[in-house]
Amino acid sequence: MSRADAASRGSRTARAAAYARSLLPSPEDYRGLRRTWRGDLVAGVTVGIVALPLALGFGVSSGLTAEAGLVTAIVAGVLAAVFGGSHVQVSGPTGAMVVVLVPIVASLGPGAVATVSLLAGILVLVAGVLRLGRAVSFIPWPVIEGFTLGIAVIIFLQQVPLLVSPRLSPAGEHSSNAVVAAAQAIAHADGAYVPWALGAAGAVIACMVLAPRIHPAIPGSLIGIGLVTVIALVVPDPLAVIGPLPATLPAPALPTLDPAELGHLLLPAVTVAALAAIESLLSARVAASMADTGRYDPDRELVGQGIASIGSGLFAGMPATGAIARTAVNVRSGGRSRLAAIVHAAVLLGFVLIAAGPVSTIPLAALAAVLMLTAVRMVHGATVRSILRSTRSDALAFVLTALVTVSFDLIVAVVIGVVCAGFFALRNLSRATSVHREQPSGEPAPEDVHIAIVRLDGPLFFAAADRVFDAVTGLTGISVVILRMSRLELVDATGARVLTEIVQTLERRGVTVLIKGVQPGHEELFRTVGVLDSLHHQNHLFADLPSALEHARSHVRRQSSTRST
Missing domain, CATH: 3.30.750.24 (STAS domain)
Structure with a gap:
């Protein structure tokens, strides 16, 4: 081997080693902790309180259990915070992931979710190692907003079965399509149950709307849930509740991998991995633009999210992604380092260890109300109007992405939206010739x-x-x-x-x-x-x-x- 070849190989090895180190945690991740730790603690507690009803609700809405949502928020929240590429990203179960998991649970059963989480985590991890983190920059803004609108509609409709009958769940007897499932649930509504459920949901929504007007730091969702839970315990009612929760985290274990079923799980795992990567990178990018929190590393973010989903699967949880709403709360509450997301997971763990009993008595209708209002708040009217008034091609990409998301599939919707936007972009570019x-x-x-x-x-x-x-x-x-x-x-x-x-x-x-x-x-x-x-x-x-x-x-x-x- 010549000196030139040896030097070239040594240079490539050094670059590969430097890249590998860039994907791993380092002391630099906590360089400013002495200056930001107070704000990080406050932000972590705030996000933990906000995340509790969301974790419970997303666990139930996915067709699994509230425990699965909590486990995901705790385990994935810590792992993504430590290994991810964003200093302020908060990860856990999200509404977009629930949308994907509902048909998986309906067709393959709840036991398949842990395996799908493990496989998807490996795929996301590999994507990060292969430096695919910048791919999200190719998704146009109208497609992202159409995707968000479609997810919001699905999350809202998924809560309808929880408000009309105590016997049905979104992933049980209903269609895997949220629109059809909502219609089926309404058609078989329990007339004696609906007034109680709507009353509970209305009380929670009222607290969520009014509490911030008194003071932004007041957790309206927890106050509303607590109020409805106390009333439900005191007044005889038919409201369905979360049910018993374990007082500790489950022991980690490898999910059962049946080679015969692996082929059926691979496509769902690819879908989950694609969604986890897209949503996490979008969330990290939005967080980086909200405040001076430092740049995020998209490749390391994928590695961290992959590790988070693998860890969640080992604890019988759900696939995790970066959560845009919780990340925004973190930044607005003063979170500037990874400590905030770690504290958020510790707060949720505290609820499991100390308050599992009271949490188990929360009515499902109260959780449905939290998710419904969360879905409504995901859609910004000014943003929708600005896209619809921009150009015909952007408006078409927005509407088409939203419709396909609601009626068919999230990943397909993104692909169709990108293709649509790309077609019009090429057409406009060709007209410049x-x-x-x-x-x-x-x-x-x-x-x-x-x-x-x-x-x-x-x-x-x-x-x-x-x-x-x-x-x-x-x-x-x-x-x-x-x-x-x-x-x-x-x-x-x-x-x-x-x-x-x-x-x-x-x-x-x-x-x-x-x-x-x-x-x-x-x-x-x-x-x-x-x-x-x-x-x-x-x-x-x-x-x-x-x-x-x-x-x-x-x-x-x-x-x-x-x-x-």
Whole structure:
């Protein structure tokens, strides 16, 4: 091995080691802790209080148990905080994940969720190691908002069965589609149960709306849930409750992996992994823009979220993601380091160890109310109006993503939304490509009637290639074409190939092609694809227009003299 090869291999090894270290926790993660720890403690307690009803509610709504939601919030909350790439991200069960888990539970059973969580966690972890964290930047804003709107609608509808009957659950007898399930639940509503459930839900929502008006720090959801729980214990009623909760965390264990069922679990795991990656990266990006909390590392964030879902699966929990709402509460409450998210998990663990009994008596209708109002608050009217009033293509991508999310599948909705937005973006970009025929400047010459100066503006790529080809090769009654390329922007291989075909087509007709102003950044591509080689002579490449025009005029004069003789 030569010294150069050894040095190159050593350099690659050093870069790989540095990248591996960047994906792991380090003392730098807590560099500012001496300055921020008080705010982190306050924020952690605040988020823990806010997260309790959400963790319970999402656990129930997914078709699992309230315990599964709590376990996920605790285990995944700690692991994602320590290993993730954001200083302020708060992770746990989310409404978007519930939307995906409901059909999984309905078709494969609750026991499959831990295995799906484990498999999805491994996939997300691998995605982080492969540096796929920046992929979320390719999702347009209207698609993200359409995705959010669709999730909000589904979360709201998933709570309807909890308000109309104590005997049904969203993932039980109902369709896996939230719209159909809500309609089925209403059709079989228990007339004696509905007034009690709606009354409990109304009381919780009223507390959540009014409490912040008194003071922003007042946890309206907990006050409402506590009030409804006390009333339900005192007054005889038919309200269904959470039921018994363990007073400790379950022991970690590998979920049962049946090779025969692994094929059925792989596709759900891929869906869960894609959602976990997208939602976590979006949440981390939003958090980084809310306050000066430091940059986030998207690749490390995927690694952390993958570890979090693996840990949650080992404790019989659910797949975890970064939670946008809880992360926002964390930042607004003063959280600036990972300590806040760790404290949030410790607060939830305290509820398990100390208050499992009281928590088990919470009516399910109260949790449904929390999630319903949370879903409503996910949608911002001003944002929806601004997208709908922006451009037709963005409005269509927004509406289409929302409709597909509600009616079909979340990941498919994102893919369709991105494809839709990408199609219109390419169409608009291709419209920026223009072909202009110019008149020679200065004193006109008799030869100019046989010369066409064609200026190519904007990007020249596959979406505009055919249009450019037709415009240039459609010129008639000329002997020389000067292609001005100094204003070309992006050029891809298809665009370069079309230029080659333009030159070859015109030369076959006896039309001489001169090229002027090839940019240095395009020259290598033009040589590789054959644009320059297709010219009749190497002297037909020019740096300025006057030289190209003079050569074109002399060429026309030579042709005229040849014909006259």
